Amino acid sequence: MKHPQNELPDRKTERANDVFARFPFLADRITTAKSRIELRSETAKQQLLLPGLQNFMRAMPNHIARSSLFAPVARGRKRIHKDTVLVSRADAVIKFWGEQLDESQADVWMQAMHEASRQPLGEAVVIKRAAFLKSIGRQTGNYEYKWLNRTMQALSFAMLVIEVTKDGEPKLAVGRTRALHMIDGFDFDDEEEVYTLRIDPRWHAMFANREFALIDWKKRLRFGIRQDMAKALQRLVATSNEQIQRYAIDWLKDKLEYTGRMRDFLDAVERAMRELERLEIIAGSRVELSTKGKMQAVWTKL
Incomplete structure (x- = not known):
C-alpha cells in the first residue's frame, strides 16, 4: 500500500497540468522565463571568456603589448621592479612589481592565456608540461622544465596596477585595491607532470572591446x-x-x-x-x- 505522501508529486503534477490546460498562456510564459534565465546565465559565462584567441593566433592586451612589461633583455641583466611606472602610451599608467620579463616569458604568458580561453576565467587551467613547451617552440628536457617552472614563478609574482584614461576621463582601473597578477597562481603535479593555473577573471576587462593585439603564432615560432x-x-x-x-x-x-x-x-x-x-x-x-x-x-x- 502506498503511503499518501508518495502521491503528492503526482497530485501536484496533475494540478499543474490542469492549470496549464485551463490557462495555456501560463506555460508559454514559464518557458519564456526559463529561457531568459538560461540566456542570462550563458551570457554571464561568455563575459568571462577571453575573446578572439583562435588556434593559429595568440593575443595580448594592447596596453600590455605597448608597454615595457615584456622586453628583449639579456639573461643576467634583469632588474627587479618595485612600484615602477612602465614605458607605455600616454593614455595608460602601468605600475609593476616583479622581475623584468623577457620575450620568452611573453610566449609562456600568451600560451597560458590561450589555454585559459577554453573555459571561463577563474576556472582551473590544466596544462601538460611537455606539450606546453612544444607549443611555444621549446625542447623538452630537464633544463627546459626548470626554466618553465622559474617562469611560472616569475609570472605568479609579477604584479600590476593599470589605469587607463580616454579624453582625460577614467576608462579602466585594475589592481588599485587588489593587485593584478600575470597568473593568479599555479600548482605542479610531479607524477602527472601537469600544471594547474589560475587566471584572474579581471583580465577579461583588459581584452574587452577588442583592445588586444593578435599575434600570428606560426610566424612567431x-x-x-x-x-x-x-x-x-x-x-x-x-x-x-x-x-x-x-x-x-x-x-x-x-x-x-x-x-x-x-x-x-x-x-x-x-x-x-x-x-x-x-x-x-x-x-x-x-x-x-x-x-x-x-x-x-x-x-x-x-
Whole structure:
C-alpha cells in the first residue's frame, strides 16, 4: 500500500497540468522565463571568456603589448621592479612589481592565456608540461622544465596596477585595491607532470572591446635565434590597425629596455625590422627623421 505522501508529486503534477490546460498562456510564459534565465546565465559565462584567441593566433592586451612589461633583455641583466611606472602610451599608467620579463616569458604568458580561453576565467587551467613547451617552440628536457617552472614563478609574482584614461576621463582601473597578477597562481603535479593555473577573471576587462593585439603564432615560432627584439616589435606592430606605423626611436629604446649606446640600438632595430620583413609582417622599414627632426622607425604593416 502506498503511503499518501508518495502521491503528492503526482497530485501536484496533475494540478499543474490542469492549470496549464485551463490557462495555456501560463506555460508559454514559464518557458519564456526559463529561457531568459538560461540566456542570462550563458551570457554571464561568455563575459568571462577571453575573446578572439583562435588556434593559429595568440593575443595580448594592447596596453600590455605597448608597454615595457615584456622586453628583449639579456639573461643576467634583469632588474627587479618595485612600484615602477612602465614605458607605455600616454593614455595608460602601468605600475609593476616583479622581475623584468623577457620575450620568452611573453610566449609562456600568451600560451597560458590561450589555454585559459577554453573555459571561463577563474576556472582551473590544466596544462601538460611537455606539450606546453612544444607549443611555444621549446625542447623538452630537464633544463627546459626548470626554466618553465622559474617562469611560472616569475609570472605568479609579477604584479600590476593599470589605469587607463580616454579624453582625460577614467576608462579602466585594475589592481588599485587588489593587485593584478600575470597568473593568479599555479600548482605542479610531479607524477602527472601537469600544471594547474589560475587566471584572474579581471583580465577579461583588459581584452574587452577588442583592445588586444593578435599575434600570428606560426610566424612567431619561425623567428631566428637572438631575434627577441623582432619578437617585441611583432607585438607592437599588432597593436595598431594603421598601415603606415611610426615610432620615435627614443621611445622605442626606452620601451625595449635597451641600455646600450644609441648607435648600437639603431643597428639592432634595423636587424629586427629586416627579420620582420623576412617573415612578411612588415614591409618598407626604415629609420628616418620626422617632420620635427626626430629619428623614427617607419614601416608598412602587412
